Amino acid sequence: MLLIEVIPNKCDFCGCCVGVCPEDAIELKEAEIKIIEDLCTNCSKCVWACPIEVLKFNKPQKKG
Amino acid sequence: MKNEYDVIVVGGGPAGSTAARFAVEQGASVLMLEKDRDIGYPVRCGEAVSRAGIEEFIEPDDAFISATIDKFGMVAPDGTEVVLPLEQIGYVLERRIFDYEVAKLAANKGAEIVTRAYVNGLLFEDKKVSGVKFEHKGEQHELKAKVVIAADGVESRVGRWAGIKTYIDFREMESCVQITASNIDVDPNTLLFYFGKDVAPEGYFWIFPKRNKSANIGLGVSGEIGKKKSAQKYLDEFMNNHYPNAPFLTQIAGGVPSSITLEKISAPGIILVGDAARQVNPLSGGGIVSGMIGGKIGGKIVGKAIKNNDLNHILTYDKAWGDRLGKRHEIFDRIKDGIYNFSDEKFNSIAHAFVKVPFEKRTLGKLFKTALLNKPSLLIDIAKVFIVK
Ligand SMILES: Cc1cc2nc3c(=O)[nH]c(=O)nc-3n(C[C@H](O)[C@H](O)[C@H](O)COP(=O)(O)OP(=O)(O)OC[C@H]3O[C@@H](n4cnc5c(N)ncnc54)[C@H](O)[C@@H]3O)c2cc1C
Ligand code: SF4
Ligand code: SF4
Numbered sequence: 001m002l003l004i005e006v007i008p009n010k011c012d013f014c015g016c017c018v019g020v021c022p023e024d025a026i027e028l029k030e031a032e033i034k035i036i037e038d039l040c041t042n043c044s045k046c047v048w049a050c051p052i053e054v055l056k057f058n059k060p061q062k063k064g
Numbered sequence: 065m066k067n068e069y070d071v072i073v074v075g076g077g078p079a080g081s082t083a084a085r086f087a088v089e090q091g092a093s094v095l096m097l098e099k100d101r102d103i104g105y106p107v108r109c110g111e112a113v114s115r116a117g118i119e120e121f122i123e124p125d126d127a128f129i130s131a132t133i134d135k136f137g138m139v140a141p142d143g144t145e146v147v148l149p150l151e152q153i154g155y156v157l158e159r160r161i162f163d164y165e166v167a168k169l170a171a172n173k174g175a176e177i178v179t180r181a182y183v184n185g186l187l188f189e190d191k192k193v194s195g196v197k198f199e200h201k202g203e204q205h206e207l208k209a210k211v212v213i214a215a216d217g218v219e220s221r222v223g224r225w226a227g228i229k230t231y232i233d234f235r236e237m238e239s240c241v242q243i244t245a246s247n248i249d250v251d252p253n254t255l256l257f258y259f260g261k262d263v264a265p266e267g268y269f270w271i272f273p274k275r276n277k278s279a280n281i282g283l284g285v286s287g288e289i290g291k292k293k294s295a296q297k298y299l300d301e302f303m304n305n306h307y308p309n310a311p312f313l314t315q316i317a318g319g320v321p322s323s324i325t326l327e328k329i330s331a332p333g334i335i336l337v338g339d340a341a342r343q344v345n346p347l348s349g350g351g352i353v354s355g356m357i358g359g360k361i362g363g364k365i366v367g368k369a370i371k372n373n374d375l376n377h378i379l380t381y382d383k384a385w386g387d388r389l390g391k392r393h394e395i396f397d398r399i400k401d402g403i404y405n406f407s408d409e410k411f412n413s414i415a416h417a418f419v420k421v422p423f424e425k426r427t428l429g430k431l432f433k434t435a436l437l438n439k440p441s442l443l444i445d446i447a448k449v450f451i452v453k
Binding site: 012014015016018019020021022024027028029030045048049050051052053 | 099100101108180182184217218219220221224231232233234237239240241284285287288290291294295296316317318319321
């Protein structure tokens with residue numbers, strides 16, 4: 001399950017997150033960012049590397 | 065566009081353009097693909113370079129020089145400011161124009177350039193890279209090339225697709241924010257650096273003057289710091305304290321890969337140049353000139369490989385880069401680790417000691433020596449960089 005959230009309309013498309021992602025799980029175009037759920041391991045490195053707080057790690061909801 | 069090229073360069077920054085130029089000069093057919101609409105924009109850069117650095121590639125021209133630099137200023141955490149003259153003249157560029165001019169040097173020799181071309185995969189033949197896949201105006205294309213030059217900047221995804229480990233540790237990524245502000249009252253010829261844990265922990269905060277009372281103001285923090293507090297928060301605090309009403313002309317985020325060069329920067333059919341290869345000077349964070357040097361070395365080697373129909377020749381690029389700058393960057397990286405961990409008290413004491421040195425006797429080498437008096441092993445590194453040359 002993808003636990004990393006991209007806050008909409010906040011990204012500057014700078015590439016810091018892509019440069020530290022060990023899984024190549026981030027697709028970054030001129031003005032479009034997407035995390036590829038199948039590749040992402042929710043390691044949060046991208047969250048720490050984002051200079052403008054675009055990415056967020058959401059703790060998994062407890063079931064029941 | 066042709067059906068096939070000798071060389072396809074991915075990314076139209078200074079490293080990519082320079083690689084394209086030196087490959088095309090040797091007679092190779094070259095296509096450069098850039099994902100953004102414009103070469104040179106957006107500018108994610110403080111734009112400071114040494115004159116000697118860019119002179120190797122292009123005649124300095126007022127059209128792309130925003131300020132001439134002859135002094136370096138350091139502000140310690142307690143506010144003590146030390147200014148020293150630089151032995152070497154520097155510039156603050158107007159990269160929007162500079163990158164254009166550097167690209168034109170390649171274009172005027174015959175390199176083709178296409179913008180809004182987003183490369184999203186590689187082609188392979190017998191495990192050798194043999195071209196690229198890219199999206200252009202909503203359509204997916206494939207193009208063959210004898211050699212691909214990955215110059216895709218801090219993201220560096222292209223090299224990964226060829227099996228090279230290009231991502232860096234999050235602690236080595238300096239995640240930056242910068243504004244270009246106007247109506248800023250700073251010395252128009254001094255690069256100003258602020259140190260200390262409140263303004264820029266484990267790094268520095270910069271104010272680089274630009275023409276007409278404007279300036280690039282920003283900082284980078286490593287991912288380790290970013291866990292607790294983002295670069296944006298540090299910048300907001302600094303601006304509120306120092307320039308609460310400054311008008312912002314632009315505001316950008318950007319990443320400086322502050323590491324040593326990747327272990328491997330070539331593989332069959334592909335080489336990496338510039339930020340993509342992690343060729344930034346890890347001490348200063350400067351990557352314009354070092355990326356162009358990587359582009360020149362790489363472009364020449366690729367051009368020669370094509371000319372002599374000896375594609376294995378591109379694998380000599382790693383050593384050529386190491387000899388020119390790569391090994392030096394390993395020394396810079398050790399100095400960086402020594403300096404950026406200083407306490408505020410240490411920065412203050414360095415500044416206090418250095419203000420006593422007469423202005424004309426102040427040199428960067430001396431400043432580093434003062435800073436590292438009780439770290440003899442690093443002093444040897446400094447000597448290698450500043451004295452032995
Ligand atoms: C905030 C900040 C301040 C800096 N200050 C300085 C400074 O003062 N002095 C200095 O020397 N250096 C500085 N640097 C570093 C400098 O900006 C870089 O080292 C330099 O731009 C590297 O050049 P490059 O050609 O390797 O990469 P870039 O200039 O980043 O160019 C890479 C290009 O590739 C394109 N691209 C990426 N992926 C793809 C794809 N899939 N398909 C097609 N195109 C793609 C990008 O759009 C981009 O145009 C700073 C960096 C930052 C972030
Ligand atoms: S959480 Fe980790 S794997 Fe997922 S996108 Fe971020 S850096 Fe990549
Ligand atoms: S680091 Fe942040 S601003 Fe930069 S591309 Fe990633 S999400 Fe966007």
